[in-house]
Amino acid sequence: MSKEDNQPKTEDPKQAVDEDDEPDEWxxxxxxxxxxxxxxxxxxxxxxxxxxxxxxAEMESFRQCWKAQGNDKRTDTKDA
Incomplete structure (x- = not known):
């Protein structure tokens, strides 16, 4: 038995698609x-x-981006 026989066989990376790499709906x-x-x-x-x-600080950065992108109008967001 050769050393190569003990090695796990790997799939062609082009064929192996990890589902986690695909963007989900979120x-x-x-x-x-x-x-x-x-x-x-x-x-x-x-x-x-x-x-x-x-x-x-992170929340404010997100809030400013949200407004700058015009998402307030898209989602009917109201500032408190």
Whole structure:
């Protein structure tokens, strides 16, 4: 038995498509807002700190992007 026989066989990377690499409906919606980067930063902040109050800068950055992209009109967002 050769050394090569013990190695696991791998698929051709062109044929192996990981489903996680494909954008899901949520990703498509976020990307369409133009604020995907800001959303990711906000989500990462909350994941790390587990407290929205600790993510005020990220929230404001997302809010400003949201307004700049005209998403307020698209989603009928109202400022409090």
């Amino acid at each position: 990703d498509k919606r976020i990307f369409s807002t133009g604020c995907a980067v800001e959303n990711a930063k906000l989500t990462d902040c909350y994941y790390e700190k587990k407290d929205w109050r600790a993510c005020k």
